[in-house]
Amino acid sequence: MALATSPPEAGEAGAPGRYSSDAAGLGRLRAGVFVAPALLLIAAFLVFPALWVLYLALTNYRLTGAAAAEPQFVGLANLLDAAANPEFWSSTWLTVEFVLGSAVIGQVGLGFTIAWLLRDRRGPLKRLVEGLVILAWILPGAIVSFLWVALLDRDGGTLNALLGIQGFAWLLDHPMLSIIVFNIWRGTAFSMMLYGAALGNVPPSHLESARLAGASGWQQLRDVVFPHIRGHVLTNLLLISLWTFNDFTPFLLTAGGPDGRSEVLAVHVYKVALQSGELGYGAAVSAIILLINLVVAVFYLRLLRRRK
């Protein structure tokens, strides 16, 4: 307020606006200069592609041939094609399986279970379990997917050897199950850490009095713990669903096969757009993915805001 009368710095006399109350003399103009390089890159490589994919979705753009040089505007034809394409629908349902199986049941369920089991523990056992789960999360996807290719191999894989069975082709006969279990293995760390922190916020006195009142473990979970962490469960669910929905790693495990039986939408886009060269159609599927992402992310951010 009173600071507004402080003298402007030399060389800034002509700058628009009164900048003087800003900390450290960082005027609005300078602030703009600080923000600009970041915004430029974000605009070029994040915002523009998102808008451009919406445009490409309305063209018959192709990787090769006449439509590569001069793409025609075709309106909603790509979307109609998608709606009439059984491969699009099978990819959609496989993606629903993938998200429900690995994110909802697996990562939220398993992540909470681990956090709950280790809630009161300190020491090496807790560090060992948590360390291994986090290791699965941070190792490069290209490596861990090959580890699973080796593990699940029909003839020489360790899983069949451990189970004492021969010739069971996990990846070929149960590609979705393989991918879902793999994704649970790989993605549980985030949920585990989140629930570990959330459980730390449940007041021990509430649990103690429930225990004294004779509540069973299950009742304690349902009536004391769950009401406290409901917000965490919901935001966790939205976030990992979003990640799983967009995950391209299944490609590394099965390349969408056999016969498209593990071709989730992320892999479908790659196959139709960059392998078959139907860029316009691929963009239309991408645009659908983008809009679904938008809906989920808006829900997520609204929940976050309400919690603040």
Added chain:
Amino acid sequence: MTRFVLGRIGFYTLIAVLLAFFTIPLLWLVTAPFTSDPTYEIKIPGFTSDPTSEVKAPSFTLDNFRAVAEHPYALPSLYNSLVLSVGTAVLVVILASLAAYALSRVRLPGRDALLYALLLLSSIITGTAAMVPLFQLAVELNLIDSQLGLILILTGGLLPAAIFMLKDFMDSTPKSYEESARVFGATPLQIVRHVVVPLVRPGLATVGVWAVANVWGNFLMPYLLLSDVEKQPAAVITYTLYTEGGQANLSMLSTFGLLYSVPVVLMYLFVSKKYGFRFHGGIKR
């Protein structure tokens, strides 16, 4: 009492199952590189001196590491991964800290809306949603097979989340130091370098490590945009090694995989030792 004992048994059974689930897939990665002629099955290499002996355990060897060193693309691809991830991390940290500082200290009109839009954008625009336009953009701008181009594209994708994380750090540092530096005539860039950066160093380190880890493991974007095998990072080389002609070279793959994995593990150990393993706002990729 019986209930307590049963509870303990149940607890340790569950923990044992969990440990097996998370350990078994990793065992191959730590045994196969040291095994002569590894197979898919996990075998602990033994120290048999006589290769013709009847002992079933495969023998311990370091030859696989020599084979990786001699492979024309293996070690160079690790170098490429380093260039891409460090290049991106440096750019992300510099640009995000400048932007976060300005957004934290100055009330620009529409600032909150901008931050909200950034957070929204970074979570909805993924490689899957943007692969077609990014591929086309790279073709048009002549950025195919350009590591610098890929660095810029990756930086654009990571910046919003990085700005968000850093703004949090900046908001919690006191402004009084900057004001006194200003009284002594420091320019804003000097203030950022000599006052703000030392204060938010843990934040910069977190964002830098997060960016490195993100790019180190990234497969889709380099796979799409780098077709020259001499420029490809380890993620893409790994994939081409194991899809090559259906017959994967397992000693090469496992050894290379181990070398490719060790840096992220070391980085994780360093971070969790130095800063505790916190994570911010649930950001993974």
